[in-house]
Amino acid sequence: MKARTAVAALVFSAAGLIGLARNEGYRGEAYIPTEGDRPTIGFGSTRNVRMGDTTDPVSALARLGHEVNQEYEAALKRCVHVPLYQHEYDVFVDHAYNVGVAAFCGSTIVKRLNRRDYTGACDALLMWRFYTVRPGDKRDCSLPENKSLCGGLWTRRQEARQLCLEGYP
Template identity: 40%
Template structure:
C-alpha cells in the first residue's frame, strides 16, 4: 500500500544497504570528485586528518540518512509511495545530494498527474557519473536502487 511520502521514514534495511554501497573508512579521504569523506560516505564538515571509529560512523550514517529522508520527503511530500520506493529514493538522495534529487527529472515524474512511477525509477539509471568519470560501483548501485524502486529487492 502506498502512503504519502511525507509520512514515511527510511527503513532499517536501507541503512545497511547504504553502508554496503559506501563502504567504511576510518580516515578522511577525498572521493572521486575530490570531496572529503569519512566513515560510511559522510561528507558534512569532514576535513583532511579526520578520523572515526565504527560506532561513531554508524551513528553519523543513521543521522545523515534520517536527515536526507526528511529532505527528500519534503520534495515529494504529496506523492504516494511504497516503502521500498521511498527507500530507493533516500539511497539515491544520500548519494547525489538532496538538492540534486529535488531538482531532478525523477522528481518531476513523481509529481506528474498521474505519477510516472516506472519512469521515475528509470531516471536513477542515468546518474552513473561522478564528475566526468563512470565508476563501476556507481552503475551497480544505481541498478540495485532501480530494482529496489521497482519492487524487486524487497
C-alpha cells in the same frame, strides 16, 4: 502489494540504512574521494569533516543514520508530494544521499514521481551513470571501457532501479 503511504509518514528503514552503508563503503580515516571534493569519512559523511579525522564503524553508522534523518529524509519529504512504498522511499533517500539534496530534488526522478510516473522515476535512476574524474572530465560508467574506473556506480544504479521496481526480495 499494499497501498503506497504518504511520504510524511515514512521513515528510512533498517534495511535501507544497511543498504546505504553497504553502497557507500566504510573508511575510518578522512579522505578526499575525487579532486575538488570535500573530506569524507565513515559511510560517506562530509559534514564538518577535516583531514586527519578518524571514526569507527559503530560511530560512523550512527552518524549516517542521523544525517540521513535530518537532511536527506527531510529533503525528500519537501520535494516529493506523492505516496510511496517503503522500498521506493528507501531507494530515493539512498539516491539523495549519493547525489545530494539539490540534485535529487531538481531531478527527472522527482518530476516523474510527482506526476505519479513511478516506473519512469525508477527508470530515471539509470540516468545517473556518470562519474566526474576531475572537473571537466566525466565518464559514462555504463560503458565497458569505464568498468574498472566506475563500474560499481553503474551496478549501484541498476540495483537501485531493480529494488525500486520490485521491492525487497
